[in-house]
Amino acid sequence: MSTTTGALKPREVPEIDARSRRLVTIWLATMLAAFVVMVILGITMRLNQGAAIKLMPNTFYALMTMHGLGMAGGLFTAGVVLIWYLTALRFQMNHTVMWVCYVLVLIGVVGVLAATLVGHFAAGWYALYPLPFVNAAWPSWTIGTTIVSLMILGVAWLVMQMDIMRVLAAGYGLKRMFGLEYYKGEPAEPLPPAVMITAVCATAGILGTVVGAATLIIYLFKWVTPATQFDPLLLKNTMFMFGHTIVNVAMYCGLGVMYQLMPAYTKRPWKVNRLLVISWNATLVFILFAYFHHLYMDFAQPKAIQILGQIASYGSALPATAVTIFGVGSQLYRSGIKWTLTPFAFMMSVVGWGIGGAAAVIDATIAVNRVFHNTLWVPAHFHTYFLVGFVLILFGFLHHHLNSRAERLAGTGFVTMLVGGYGFVLMFYLGGLSSVPRRYADYSAIPLPSVSQPGTHYALWGALFASLFLLGALVFFLSNGIGRRSPGEAAVAGAGARG
Amino acid sequence: MIQMAGYLTLAVALVILGVAAFVYARARQSVPNGNASVYRVRKYYAAALAVALLGALAWSLPHTPYGAYSSEEPAMRVEVIGRMWFWEFKPSDGSSADSLVIPLGKAVEFEVTAADVNHGFGIYDSEGHLVGQTQAMPGYTNRLRLKFDEPGHYSVLCMEYCGMVHHMMINGFTVR
Ligand code: HEM
Numbered sequence: 001m002s003t004t005t006g007a008l009k010p011r012e013v014p015e016i017d018a019r020s021r022r023l024v025t026i027w028l029a030t031m032l033a034a035f036v037v038m039v040i041l042g043i044t045m046r047l048n049q050g051a052a053i054k055l056m057p058n059t060f061y062a063l064m065t066m067h068g069l070g071m072a073g074g075l076f077t078a079g080v081v082l083i084w085y086l087t088a089l090r091f092q093m094n095h096t097v098m099w100v101c102y103v104l105v106l107i108g109v110v111g112v113l114a115a116t117l118v119g120h121f122a123a124g125w126y127a128l129y130p131l132p133f134v135n136a137a138w139p140s141w142t143i144g145t146t147i148v149s150l151m152i153l154g155v156a157w158l159v160m161q162m163d164i165m166r167v168l169a170a171g172y173g174l175k176r177m178f179g180l181e182y183y184k185g186e187p188a189e190p191l192p193p194a195v196m197i198t199a200v201c202a203t204a205g206i207l208g209t210v211v212g213a214a215t216l217i218i219y220l221f222k223w224v225t226p227a228t229q230f231d232p233l234l235l236k237n238t239m240f241m242f243g244h245t246i247v248n249v250a251m252y253c254g255l256g257v258m259y260q261l262m263p264a265y266t267k268r269p270w271k272v273n274r275l276l277v278i279s280w281n282a283t284l285v286f287i288l289f290a291y292f293h294h295l296y297m298d299f300a301q302p303k304a305i306q307i308l309g310q311i312a313s314y315g316s317a318l319p320a321t322a323v324t325i326f327g328v329g330s331q332l333y334r335s336g337i338k339w340t341l342t343p344f345a346f347m348m349s350v351v352g353w354g355i356g357g358a359a360a361v362i363d364a365t366i367a368v369n370r371v372f373h374n375t376l377w378v379p380a381h382f383h384t385y386f387l388v389g390f391v392l393i394l395f396g397f398l399h400h401h402l403n404s405r406a407e408r409l410a411g412t413g414f415v416t417m418l419v420g421g422y423g424f425v426l427m428f429y430l431g432g433l434s435s436v437p438r439r440y441a442d443y444s445a446i447p448l449p450s451v452s453q454p455g456t457h458y459a460l461w462g463a464l465f466a467s468l469f470l471l472g473a474l475v476f477f478l479s480n481g482i483g484r485r486s487p488g489e490a491a492v493a494g495a496g497a498r499g
Numbered sequence: 500m501i502q503m504a505g506y507l508t509l510a511v512a513l514v515i516l517g518v519a520a521f522v523y524a525r526a527r528q529s530v531p532n533g534n535a536s537v538y539r540v541r542k543y544y545a546a547a548l549a550v551a552l553l554g555a556l557a558w559s560l561p562h563t564p565y566g567a568y569s570s571e572e573p574a575m576r577v578e579v580i581g582r583m584w585f586w587e588f589k590p591s592d593g594s595s596a597d598s599l600v601i602p603l604g605k606a607v608e609f610e611v612t613a614a615d616v617n618h619g620f621g622i623y624d625s626e627g628h629l630v631g632q633t634q635a636m637p638g639y640t641n642r643l644r645l646k647f648d649e650p651g652h653y654s655v656l657c658m659e660y661c662g663m664v665h666h667m668m669i670n671g672f673t674v675r
């Protein structure tokens with residue numbers, strides 16, 4: 001195995017140049033603005049489920065579709081921007097590529113917004129075939145617009161990730177960037193963990209996006225030629241391979257940022273070793289096969305595949321926690337850290353990821369999934385690792401990236417977000433424990449008071465907690481505008497953060 | 500089962516939060532190589548988790564719904580067709596589908612499919628517990644075998660989003 005570095009040479013000391021920094025800021029500001037809008041849609045849905053307001057069902061489901069697409073798509077985009085940042089710390093990146101993708105993403109987002117909010121397209125974020133096309137309450141243009149908009153987003157994602165892979169491959173070589181050298185022992189030149197994580201994320205992300213693109217082409221064909229029939233089970237598989245993969249990858253991209261930045265705060269190195277390599281490469285495989293757990297209740301799917309799904313889902317728990325959660329623990333424990341928002345946010349994101357992960361592993365048990373599938377337990381677990389997981393990494397990163405120093409205000413906002421966030425997801429869990437089905441515009445038609453009453457009740461509390469979360473997030477954003485470190489101060493505070 | 504899952508998740512959440520609080524407090528101390536003990540704990544953790552996961556696999560895999568009561572001849576078969584937006588029942592014995600009656604304590608088979616889009620066939624007992632489900636997918640028949648040990652009215656709700664009236668796609672049957 002060769003240890004030669006490729007055509008590009010990584011910077012000795014990782015550092016973000018001013019142009020790349022601005023580019024990342026603009027991307028994240030855009031994604032976070034979209035995030036706030038999506039949160040408001042979420043609160044609106046919860047209010048409707050709580051019988052505090054009365055939306056037409058098709059309005060509710062259009063909001064739900066927009067919310068799901070906006071959150072999953074928006075946060076995946078943010079994840080890709082984060083691994084771009086990790087790459088830009090080491091290499092001169094091509095900014096034109098990123099700006100073109102930025103425009104593509106905006107076009108895609110406007111398309112989806114128009115289709116859902118104006119046209120009331122409401123097939124749900126993973127739009128199971130053939131729902132978008134049958135007896136639809138939404139006009140035909142909204143179907144085509146959604147498909148094409150998602151394809152445009154997919155192109156942007158592919159281009160960004162391929163560009164990252166291109167640079168990493170040129171800089172480190174294909175084998176090295178996955179850390180494969182470590183199988184043979186400690187290499188002469190150590191590999192930064194963020195590079196390996198970026199390579200793993202981009203690979204999974206590209207595979208997921210390609211499967212998504214293929215699925216969307218079939219959808220487009222169906223839209224143009226309504227008489228054709230495709231197989232719903234096959235398309236359900238490909239749709240989840242796409243959707244499940246990209247939302248997982250988003251989270252892993254966030255972890256990459258944490259591996260990169262945490263050492264700057266703890267002053268302890270975070271190095272690649274063989275265990276880390278094995279774990280992350282195994283995670284790549286597990287991510288790709290775990291999606292089968294979405295199809296447990298499709299009894300037509302071969303039983304061997306279902307069992308594989310459970311094993312892959314369980315398998316992902318071990319490397320993920322033993323390496324990353326313990327990694328964070330050993331970064332922090334007795335490090336003498338001065339707690340500021342960024343490391344605290346990173347630690348809390350891992351907490352949310354762990355809790356959501358545990359809830360996910362439980363639901364990934366076929367025997368349990370029988371009674372949890374498509375109840376509110378499902379949004380409960382994925383909101384846990386997004387809202388009080390990945391989103392917290394984003395906030396911590398933002399605080400770091402903007403050199404914010406309004407620690408007090410940022411902390412106040414952040415703790416408010418935590419209280420609101422955990423309260424909000426708790427209401428989903430309690431709904432799941434009461435067997436409340438997910439994706440119900442309201443619960444009034446359910447003939448079982450022991451389901452509909454708690455369902456309504458928890459929904460209202462969920463809306464209140466989510467509003468608290470939103471309030472905290474706004475305070476947090478405010479804090480970034482109020483106090484910034486001067487470049488000199490930032491250099492001191494962040495020394496090594498670049499490393 | 501549902502409650503157990505709830506308590507388990509709660510327990511894990513409390514442990515993780517507790518450990519985080521502990522680490523948060525201890526992180527302020529500065530001890531060179533003070534984290535060596537974390538790696539020691541990790542070994543035990545990894546071993547314990549591996550055992551727990553293997554145990555859970557061994558316990559749970561025999562309880563999949565796929566082959567339930569496969570050695571018994573079902574006392575009744577009911578064809579179930581999900582449509583936008585109602586559930587159609589066709590009992591094999593030709594009895595009335597409007598007031599479907601399922602025999603108590605005997606294996607019955609629901610042969611579930613859909614006429615238009617995906618639906619989810621979810622059965623709730625009269626106390627509101629989800630007792631079983633399977634997807635209703637056009638072009639496929641999912642066979643769900645169950646035994647009902649409690650007499651009474653059972654509700655059928657749709658568990659897969661299927662458009663505007665999804666939340667009102669409700670039917671039911673009686674077990675006696
Ligand atoms: C405070 C913030 C949030 C609120 C109030 C909120 C609210 C909601 C509600 C009420 C639903 C419908 C639940 C149901 O099935 O009955 C939902 C679904 C969903 N949410 Fe959120 N959410 C929030 C944050 C997030 C985040 C951070 C993500 C990131 C991925 C996310 C992604 C989704 C997705 C993918 C769905 C499923 C949509 C579908 O079923 O088509 N949400 N959310």
Ligand SMILES: [Cu+2]
Pocket residue numbers: 617618619657658659660661662665666668
């Ligand atoms: Cu439905």
